[in-house]
Amino acid sequence: MLKFLCGALLALGMVVGPFARAESVLFLNPGTPVELFWTSYSQFMQAAADDLHIDLRILYSNRTSEVVIAQAREALLGPHRPDYLVFVNEESVAPEILRLAKGSGVKLFMVNSALSPDQTRLLGARPDKYPDWVGSLVPNDEEGGYLMLKELIRLHPPVAPGQTIDLLAFSGLKITPSAQLREKGMRRALAEHPEVRLRQLVYGGWTRARAYEQAKLLFKRYPQTSLVWSANDEMSFGAMQAFEETGAKPGKDALFSAINNSPAALHALLDNRLSVLLGGHFTLGGWALVQLHDYNQGVDFSRYGGRDRQISLLQVIDRAQAKRLLALGSEKKFGVDFHKFSAKGQPVSYRYPFSLQALMH
Structure with a gap:
């Protein structure tokens, strides 16, 4: 029965x-x-x-x-x-x-x-x-693109009146909403900083190999580039490789940024090769x-x-957070009790507290 x-x-x-x-x-x-x-x-x-x-x-x-x-x-x-x-x-x-x-x-x-x-x-x-x-x-892709460029500009040494800062940008796929939104955020930050000049934006297709080939040409074309904005980590690594092949040093001769908290990106932030990293998504x-x-x-x-x-979810990651995120990879279930985020039995005022901070305990 x-x-x-x-x-x-x-x-x-x-x-x-x-x-x-x-x-x-x-x-x-x-x-x-x-x-x-x-x-x-x-x-x-x-x-x-x-x-x-x-x-x-x-x-x-x-x-x-x-x-x-x-x-x-x-x-x-x-x-x-x-x-x-x-x-x-x-x-x-x-x-x-x-x-x-x-x-x-x-x-x-x-x-x-x-x-x-x-x-x-x-x-x-x-x-x-x-x-x-x-x-x-x-x-928050649009905000992520905005925050990344704002932080790059903040870290760049100030320039004299009338001088400009040359920027290169590597976006993802033109028809992907996340790439479109990150680019939109980047342009919003650009509008607030007339001293920064976007020399060229290219679509690296999210890949290291394509961004590397594009960057080899772009660094020759724009040798004064001192800021490099990339919509993900793979494209940033491709651009860095091309930059290093010119004899220059990422983090010193130009500031590089990326989105994604892969172990490689977190290590690059800790090594000061990446100056700005956003992640959490x-x-x-x-x-x-x-x-x-x-x-x-x-x-x-x-x-x-x-x-x-x-x-x-996309937020600027500092070095202490980078170390914590690297440690999480070896923790069971990333150290998260997923049940505690449930809305079951919660009052209507409850909001799912999804954030990168949830991993930072």
């Missing part, structure tokens, strides 16, 4: 103690398995899944939009569908995934890059039109799982800060 009752409850999708079925989540990781940011992102997400008893699978697309779409099609139309599909709107894949998901029964959640304003207008992306799209969580996938776990237990997380949220 007990066996029959538990089977019936499971069929209804009800959670019953040790007989509960873990919710299944598939994350379509747009990066590569050797890309430091996306591997640390997956590790933090896995730590959250282990803690919350979520059945998590991760597929990498190696930065190929066709692969993402093929993975999404299999997940949404194939025989083994997950309960939740988590994905990034890298290279504007979201409209096709939303289309594929209709009628699939799979719930969708977007992280890192949500719909662009143009996509929202074209799709008429309302919750009632896409009922299986349950929410999104993105970082590698935690987004893990925080998304906290919300989905709540949703799976009947919590309406839109009451605790909104269905689609932007959170201020």
Whole structure:
């Protein structure tokens, strides 16, 4: 009788103690398995899944939009569908995934890059039109781009009236919302500092190799460059390599910046090769799982800060924080109790306290 009752409850999708079925989540990781940011992102997400008893699978697309779409099609139309599909709107894949998901029964959640304003207008992306799209969580990319250039300028020695500071900028992919927003923030800071002259902005495609090739030409073209703004760490490392090949020294002859808290980037900050580093958004996938776990237990997380949220994860990392973040990599579950972030049973005034500070205890 007990066996029959538990089977019936499971069929209804009800959670019953040790007989509960873990919710299944598939994350379509747009990066590569050797890309430091996306591997640390997956590790933090896995730590959250282990803690919350979520059945998590991760597929990498190696930065190929066709692969993402093929993975999404299999997940949404194939025989083994997950309960939740988590994905990034890298290279504007979201409209096709939303289309594929209709009628699939799979719930969708977007992280890192949500719909662009143009996509929202074209799709008429309302919750009632896409009922299986349950929410999104993105970082403060525009503010991140702004803060990075402001800090670079603050660290640069002052110049005499009439003199200018030459800046080079390496953005990611032109059609990726996070790259667009970081560039927008950079230009906002630039507008506040007429003494800084942007000599050229190029699209390094988030990769070290491409930025290196671009930087070799740019440093020849603009030999007075003393500030280098990069939308991620890989492009910054490529630019640094080209700079060093001219006989100059990063951190001394020019100030370099980056976004991402990969171990390599944290070490570069501690070694003073990187002058400005922003990070914290590698935690987004893990925080998304906290919300989905709540949703799976009947919590309406839109009451605790909104269905689609932007959170201020990108912040300037100082050297003490860099040391702490490096130490976290060897700690079980990154030292985080993911259960304590749940909104279950919390008053309506509660807001999910997702931040880099949550790791800094």
